[in-house]
Amino acid sequence: xxxxxxxxxxxxxxxxxxxxxxxxxxxxxxxxxxxxxxxxxxxxxxxxxxxxxxxxxxxxxxx
Amino acid sequence: xxxxxxxxxxxxxxxxxxxxxxxxxxxxxxxxxxxxxxxxxxxxxxxxxxxxxxxxxxxxxxxxxxxxxxxxxxxxxxxxxxxxxxxxxxxxxxxxxxxxxxxxxxxxxxxxxxxxxxxxxxxxxxxxxxxxxxxxxxxxxxxxxxxxxxxxxxxxxxxxxxxxxxxxxxxxxxxxxxxxxxxxxxxxxxxxxxxxxxxxxxxxxxxxxxxxxxxxxxxxxxxxxxxxxxxxxxxxxxxxxxxxxxxxxxxxxxxxxxxxxxxxxxxxxxxxxxxxxxxxxxxxxxxxxxxxxxxxxxxxxxxxxxxxxxxxxxxxxxxxxxxxxxxxxxxxxxxxxxxxxxxxxxxxxxxxxxxxxxxxxxxxxxxxxxxxxxxxxxxxxxxxxxxxxxxxxxxxxxxxxxxxxxxxxxxxxxxxxxxxxxxxxxxxxxxxxxxxxxxxxxxxxxxxxxxxxxxxxxxxxxxxxxxxxxxxxxxxxxxxxxxxxxxxxxxxxxxxxxxxxxxxxxxxxxxxxxxxxxxxxxxxxxxxxxxxxxxxxxxxxxxxxxxxxxxxxxxxxxxxxxx
Numbered sequence: 001x002x003x004x005x006x007x008x009x010x011x012x013x014x015x016x017x018x019x020x021x022x023x024x025x026x027x028x029x030x031x032x033x034x035x036x037x038x039x040x041x042x043x044x045x046x047x048x049x050x051x052x053x054x055x056x057x058x059x060x061x062x063x
Numbered sequence: 064x065x066x067x068x069x070x071x072x073x074x075x076x077x078x079x080x081x082x083x084x085x086x087x088x089x090x091x092x093x094x095x096x097x098x099x100x101x102x103x104x105x106x107x108x109x110x111x112x113x114x115x116x117x118x119x120x121x122x123x124x125x126x127x128x129x130x131x132x133x134x135x136x137x138x139x140x141x142x143x144x145x146x147x148x149x150x151x152x153x154x155x156x157x158x159x160x161x162x163x164x165x166x167x168x169x170x171x172x173x174x175x176x177x178x179x180x181x182x183x184x185x186x187x188x189x190x191x192x193x194x195x196x197x198x199x200x201x202x203x204x205x206x207x208x209x210x211x212x213x214x215x216x217x218x219x220x221x222x223x224x225x226x227x228x229x230x231x232x233x234x235x236x237x238x239x240x241x242x243x244x245x246x247x248x249x250x251x252x253x254x255x256x257x258x259x260x261x262x263x264x265x266x267x268x269x270x271x272x273x274x275x276x277x278x279x280x281x282x283x284x285x286x287x288x289x290x291x292x293x294x295x296x297x298x299x300x301x302x303x304x305x306x307x308x309x310x311x312x313x314x315x316x317x318x319x320x321x322x323x324x325x326x327x328x329x330x331x332x333x334x335x336x337x338x339x340x341x342x343x344x345x346x347x348x349x350x351x352x353x354x355x356x357x358x359x360x361x362x363x364x365x366x367x368x369x370x371x372x373x374x375x376x377x378x379x380x381x382x383x384x385x386x387x388x389x390x391x392x393x394x395x396x397x398x399x400x401x402x403x404x405x406x407x408x409x410x411x412x413x414x415x416x417x418x419x420x421x422x423x424x425x426x427x428x429x430x431x432x433x434x435x436x437x438x439x440x441x442x443x444x445x446x447x448x449x450x451x452x453x454x455x456x457x458x459x460x461x462x463x464x465x466x467x468x469x470x471x472x473x474x475x476x477x478x479x480x481x482x483x484x485x486x487x488x489x490x491x492x493x494x495x496x497x498x499x500x501x502x503x504x505x506x507x508x509x510x511x512x513x514x515x516x517x518x519x520x521x522x523x524x525x526x527x528x529x530x531x532x533x534x535x536x537x538x539x540x541x542x543x544x545x546x547x548x549x550x551x552x553x554x555x556x557x558x559x560x561x562x563x564x565x566x567x568x569x570x571x572x573x574x575x576x577x578x579x580x581x582x583x584x585x586x587x588x589x590x591x592x593x594x595x596x597x598x599x600x601x602x603x604x605x606x607x608x609x610x611x612x613x614x615x616x617x618x619x620x621x622x623x624x625x626x
Contacts, residue, residue, distance in 0.1 A: 032456060033459055033460055036456045036457060037460045037463055040457075040471065044468075044470050
């Protein structure tokens with residue numbers, strides 16, 4: 001895996017659409033559970049709890 | 064006037080013996096005692112037996128006239144069995160209990176996690192063994208009743224305990240009215256709802272979890288091996304967990320979580336119990352199998368401890384000192400460790416082998432252990448009984464992921480009760496070779512058992528005082544060492560010298576020689592001839608040397624007894 005990989009605008013648009021569609025697919029009842037599962041899977045792929053916690057801090061801002 | 068029930072408790076498999084109460088009118092006037100133990104449960108009785116082992120007499124009070132109602136603590140760990148061996152009852156548990164080492168977690172009909180705890184060939188005892196608490200109490204009580212240093216008093220309820228100059232004044236109520244006991248020390252082993260603790264207004268630190276669980280013992284013929292079964296979020300109990308454990312005499316423990324808001328009264332109605340047990344049996348494919356109820360109760364999970372167990376001459380132990388979760392079987396198993404530690408610390412103070420200050424060490428070590436348990440068991444508890452929406456979401460996410468994703472499955476680990484290392488104990492030697500070792504249990508650690516020969520283990524031979532285990536070569540034990548041991552004994556510290564030898568011939572100067580033809584002790588403990596380990600009376604290690612010498616041995620014993 002390319003550790004220098006960044007998310008360019010095309011990649012971001014891909015993630016954007018995929019996530020929105022998936023949330024709809026999961027449905028109102030299950031979208032929260034789906035998102036928590038996704039977060040855990042991402043944490044596993046990232047392999048770095050400190051980075052994950054920094055992301056938590058970012059996501060908690062401006063709610 | 065205290066009138067405990069003289070009706071044998073109901074049970075479909077256990078015959079409750081009703082004992083006669085201890086009455087003042089039938090006994091001589093009471094002197095000032097050394098130790099009074101309030102509560103004759105597992106903690107109280109093991110404390111009494113360990114005190115007796117070290118030559119200290121005790122009065123053991125039980126408010127009731129019979130053993131505890133119901134099977135209660137049913138799972139006993141390897142370390143607990145080692146402690147029960149020390150007090151002479153492990154063989155009875157082995158004869159009648161169900162040993163096991165595997166557990167399964169099931170979600171949506173799939174076995175998503177299986178734990179197979181290894182049974183180390185050097186361990187005499189299995190990782191876990193199941194037996195109902197009434198039997199354990201019976202075995203412990205038999206040992207207490209046979210011990211001339213233990214005065215068991217049934218039907219004696221403590222109503223007041225007060226620290227006074229030089230001891231404790233206790234007021235005890237009986238079927239013929241109250242009497243007073245003066246004692247040097249009082250052990251509060253009076254359980255989770257300790258009135259001694261509440262009477263002194265002592266606060267527990269930690270967390271309580273809201274979720275309530277029902278435990279029910281039923282007699283039913285199920286073709287399962289003795290393995291823990293945990294069912295998550297089953298259809299008949301959405302969002303909740305069910306545990307099942309096998310007990311002797313065809314009894315099964317069924318343990319299920321209640322939905323929020325349901326009261327214990329509602330949950331324990333016979334119709335409610337029947338409906339849920341039937342639903343569980345149907346889910347596992349045994350709908351219609353006949354079953355009979357023996358006993359049921361409710362509990363909630365708590366991770367709480369007193370921050371200090373020693374309050375002048377009143378010492379808290381077992382559930383009176385801490386409330387620990389059922390997850391990881393933390394209750395009785397922690398109590399045995401407490402009692403073993405308390406037994407020798409208190410005995411050594413009473414007998415003058417150590418100053419009263421030694422009791423602070425007991426408290427520091429065992430409060431430290433309780434805090435470790437709270438951290439570890441807290442994780443299991445947050446998984447089994449999620450205390451908030453956030454924790455519930457994470458738990459449910461893990462359940463869902465576990466069907467296909469290996470990486471989350473270790474989160475099902477229930478973190479079984481284990482002994483604790485007293486790594487920072489004040490009693491640890493300042494002058495040994497601990498840091499030079501590359502293997503073997505470190506100072507502070509609980510003992511590692513070793514199988515020397517068939518049906519002959521290291522821990523069969525240790526206990527009752529400090530044990531110096533010395534690895535001897537063909538020359539035997541050096542005179543310098545046997546002389547140093549004799550000097551320490553003459554100074555009053557109970558110390559035994561055990562020589563480990565590859566030959567069968569007993570070695571001169573040693574209290575006992577362990578024949579270790581395959582040098583398994585040396586291998587497991589990473590120590591060569593001339594080296595030694597010093598075990599405390601609770602078998603935790605307080606010093607180890609690669610080359611033992613008299614001066615460092617002497618100093619280490621002095622530190623271990625705070626002299």
